[in-house]
Amino acid sequence: MAEIPVIQVLNKEHYFAQKLVSLPNEVPYSDLAPSSLRLKTKVLSLTSNNLTYTKLGFLLNLWDVHPLPPTTPAPYNDASKYGLINAWGYMEVLESTHPSVEKGSYLWGYVPIGTLAQDLEVKNANVAGQVLVTSEYRKHIMPIYNRYLVISPSAGLAEEIEKKTNSPAYEALVRIMFETAYLMNRFAMPGDSKELVHPGMDPRIPWEPETADLSGATVICFAPGSKVGMCFAHQLKQNRPRAKPVRVVAATSEVSQPFVEETSLYDEIVLSTSSPTEFLSKLGVQSGDKVVLIDFGGRGKVGARWTTEIKEAGYSNLLQVGIGQEISETSQADVLELFSTGNPSMLMNANDMRNRAMELVGEKEYFDELNEAWLELKKQGFKGFQVNWGEGMEAVEKGWDSICKSEIKTSVGLAYKL
């Protein structure tokens, strides 16, 4: 008898609450259409990023990537209220009618949280070993979510997943965070201004070489123990031959401090509850010196507080960068309010940075260089970081609850095998 698929359904406005919904009427699956893949999530990760998707999903069409299945029971079938959110990880190819992807391969990319198989129509990308989704309902989705890396059945991934090794967990937990950080360092604020790309969704917002220059700057990171924050600090140290900042500071919560120290990725560590101006003057930073504030989603609106206090103290050479959001259940109205009244910062976006970087250096060249840098980070890993593997949808449900209750240690990464 076919296994009954289970999906996680979230209320779009109250996404801390979840419901695991069984879908007995979705099986058996019908025949697969041409040029398509039947895919089932095999590995997924949960980080603060998933909660950002729920928070900003209504603005970025993220609830449309994996629509509610047709047999979803009431009341969860009301797409105006409920939806499926997304995670990064691997899907197994259960069936294929696409000539270049064999059954038994895996795709790395954006995956649904559940055991229901999905059918995607795909075409080959311009880079070998990658496919792009062409299904009609995914046309308005940002390209980054429609691109998948193909891993052949002979690569040994199935065994790695079975043994729950660090490698597939790092791929699910860190690869996209690394790419974001890589793009920030290599293209958004590059050592060589000829490689500068506009990092935001709206290219009309000015972004000039002087603005993006990190030479001699004090770079302050909020949520420095986040995966994306750690990857950025790593890239500043190891992948930046020119235009280096004078110091990279971790402005951390007390809870994350021990782990942030253990990573050895930052030159200075300060509690985010401290006075920013006292801290800057202790470091000898003058009012005209460049200070770059990068918010990877520090808790308690710490980025906004530090920025306001630093501005009010007369520091004039400031660059504010927004990357992440703190974990909170925020209504759509409050999100819009926050964006309209918050400190103006450059909201950097991995999708736009990647598109523009590919245009600048070429699609294949972009992925070749990225992959080399990624393998280097993966080989080194993060000091003190532990992967915690769970198995099955009930484990995912518990993980989601723990993230929402802020119960996960910053040093722990949640990976799941389904």
Ligand SMILES: NC(=O)c1ccc[n+]([C@@H]2O[C@H](COP(=O)([O-])OP(=O)(O)OC[C@H]3O[C@@H](n4cnc5c(N)ncnc54)[C@H](OP(=O)(O)O)[C@@H]3O)[C@@H](O)[C@H]2O)c1
């Ligand atoms: N713009 C883009 O294109 C892009 C790309 C990738 C990721 N992101 C965003 O970057 C952010 C970080 O992603 P990640 O996957 O690297 O996250 P992560 O590793 O799960 O981040 C963990 C950090 O989140 C902070 N945090 C904020 N609120 C928290 C709470 N209530 N409970 C526990 N920790 C909380 C903590 O820093 P403190 O303890 O220091 O507060 C913690 O160290 C997310 O918002 C993600 O969406 C954006």
